[in-house]
Amino acid sequence: MEADELLVLVAGGDQKAFEDLYALVSGPVFGLVRRVVRDPAQSEEVAQEVLLELWRSAARYDPGRGTALAWVLTLAHRRAVDRVRSARAAGERELRMARRANGPAFDHVAEEVEAGLEREWVRRCLDRLTALQRQSVTLAYYDGYTYREVAERLSLPLGTVKTRMRDGLTRLRNCLGGVA
Amino acid sequence: MTSIFRRGELHSLAAPYALDALEPKEHKRFEKHLGRCEDCAAEVRALREDAVRLAWSTAAPAPAALRDRVLTAVRNTPQDPAPAAEPRERARAERPPSRARRSSFSPFLIPLASTTAAAALVVAALFGVQASRTQDRLDQERAQAREITHVLAAPDARAVTGRDAKGRGLGVVASASQRAAVVTGAGLGSPADDRVHQLWLMRPEGKPRSLGLLDGDTPLIATGLNPDATSLAVTVEPSGGSPQPTTAPVVQLALESLGFGE
Structure with missing residues (x-):
C-alpha cells in the first residue's frame, strides 16, 4: 500500500497501518533528520x-496539498x-562544527545505504547546478540555515539567494524529471 | 520590515519557504499569503516535491531500537482529532504488541534531561500496554508515578533498555545521583504457578542484593542503589522470593551507561 492510503488508515487509529507506514518512511525520515x-x-x-x-496528527494530512511522502518529509x-536552529541559538554551533570537522563519518554511513540510484541521481543533478545554486539549496536544506544566513555566508544579496534557491530547485526538477 | 512583504517580494519567498529557510515571522506571513494565492500554493507544492527529492536521497535505515520505542509510544498515545472537521469516530484497534522481536541484544540510551518528550515516552513505555486497569492498580500506579517522576526529574536521569534474542529484557530509568531506578520487565512472561521473577542488583564486591519482585509490566522502584553496582539481573525464584538467587539469571542489564559502576 502507498503512503497516501496508509496515512488515511493511520488517521483512523489503525496501528497495523502505522507499522506499514513506519516501514515505508522511517528510513527517509531518519536519514534526513540525521543529515x-x-x-x-x-x-x-x-x-x-x-x-x-x-501517528498523532495523521488526520491533518491533506492529499490536496501534496503527496503523503512530501508531507511526512x-x-x-x-x-x-x-x-x-535552537542548538545554534544555544551556542552549540562551535561544538557542532567541531564534530563535523571530525571527518566524513556521516557520509560514510550514508554510503552503506540503499537509496542507491536516487541518491546517485540527486548527486549528479546537484553537480549540474551552478555553485551558487547548489550552495544556496544545500546550505538551507541540509544544513538548516535560513536564506538570510545563507546570504550572509555566501556574501550575496538576499534577492540573489532567493533566486538561486528557486533556480536551483527548478533545475534539479528538470534534471531528475528525466529519471523517473 | 513590512516593505519586504509586498506582493512580489512575498512571492519570491516560495523557494526559501519550500526549503524551510524562512525565519519564523516570515514563515507565518508567507503561510497566510499562501491561503490567498493559488499560484503560490501550486508553486510551493512543486518546489516542495523537489525538496523531497533531496530528502529521499539521504534515506538511511533507522536503528532497530527506534522502531520499538515508536511503536510502544504509539500504543500509548492518543491521536489529535482532524482539524476543523466533525470529531470522527476513532475505532482504536486493540492489537497485541508486535511479536516481531529483534534478533540481537540492543541497548539504547536516551538523555532524559534534554527533552520532556523523551521522558514522556519512557513513562508511556514503562506503563506498557494495559487495556483495562482496576482502580487499585490505578491508585498504586499513581503513587508509583510520583516516585517515577522524581527519578525522571533528576538531572542525570537516563534510560536504557535491552532485550535478548527471545525478546526478554529490562527497561530502566535510573539516576546515579538519586541512587534510584525505575525498572520494568519486558517479554518475561509469567513464571510457573509457584514461581516469581526477582530483581537483583549485582555488585563486583559483595553478594547480589534483592530489589524486589517483578510483577508483569508494573514498574518496580529501586532506591538506595549502590554506586558500584554493575548490573541488574532477573531470576526465577520460589513464591515470595529468595534471600539470594537460586537460579541463573533469565536476563541481565549492564548499568554502566547509566552512571553506575564507578
Whole structure:
C-alpha cells in the first residue's frame, strides 16, 4: 500500500497501518533528520518525535496539498531544522562544527545505504547546478540555515539567494524529471 | 520590515519557504499569503516535491531500537482529532504488541534531561500496554508515578533498555545521583504457578542484593542503589522470593551507561 492510503488508515487509529507506514518512511525520515541534525543521539530523538507525530496528527494530512511522502518529509525536515536552529541559538554551533570537522563519518554511513540510484541521481543533478545554486539549496536544506544566513555566508544579496534557491530547485526538477 | 512583504517580494519567498529557510515571522506571513494565492500554493507544492527529492536521497535505515520505542509510544498515545472537521469516530484497534522481536541484544540510551518528550515516552513505555486497569492498580500506579517522576526529574536521569534474542529484557530509568531506578520487565512472561521473577542488583564486591519482585509490566522502584553496582539481573525464584538467587539469571542489564559502576 502507498503512503497516501496508509496515512488515511493511520488517521483512523489503525496501528497495523502505522507499522506499514513506519516501514515505508522511517528510513527517509531518519536519514534526513540525521543529515540535518548530525548528532546521532539527537537525530534519533528528533526522528522519534517526528514518527510519533505522524501517528498523532495523521488526520491533518491533506492529499490536496501534496503527496503523503512530501508531507511526512516536510514535517521531518521542519523538526530537524528547528532542532539545529535552537542548538545554534544555544551556542552549540562551535561544538557542532567541531564534530563535523571530525571527518566524513556521516557520509560514510550514508554510503552503506540503499537509496542507491536516487541518491546517485540527486548527486549528479546537484553537480549540474551552478555553485551558487547548489550552495544556496544545500546550505538551507541540509544544513538548516535560513536564506538570510545563507546570504550572509555566501556574501550575496538576499534577492540573489532567493533566486538561486528557486533556480536551483527548478533545475534539479528538470534534471531528475528525466529519471523517473 | 513590512516593505519586504509586498506582493512580489512575498512571492519570491516560495523557494526559501519550500526549503524551510524562512525565519519564523516570515514563515507565518508567507503561510497566510499562501491561503490567498493559488499560484503560490501550486508553486510551493512543486518546489516542495523537489525538496523531497533531496530528502529521499539521504534515506538511511533507522536503528532497530527506534522502531520499538515508536511503536510502544504509539500504543500509548492518543491521536489529535482532524482539524476543523466533525470529531470522527476513532475505532482504536486493540492489537497485541508486535511479536516481531529483534534478533540481537540492543541497548539504547536516551538523555532524559534534554527533552520532556523523551521522558514522556519512557513513562508511556514503562506503563506498557494495559487495556483495562482496576482502580487499585490505578491508585498504586499513581503513587508509583510520583516516585517515577522524581527519578525522571533528576538531572542525570537516563534510560536504557535491552532485550535478548527471545525478546526478554529490562527497561530502566535510573539516576546515579538519586541512587534510584525505575525498572520494568519486558517479554518475561509469567513464571510457573509457584514461581516469581526477582530483581537483583549485582555488585563486583559483595553478594547480589534483592530489589524486589517483578510483577508483569508494573514498574518496580529501586532506591538506595549502590554506586558500584554493575548490573541488574532477573531470576526465577520460589513464591515470595529468595534471600539470594537460586537460579541463573533469565536476563541481565549492564548499568554502566547509566552512571553506575564507578
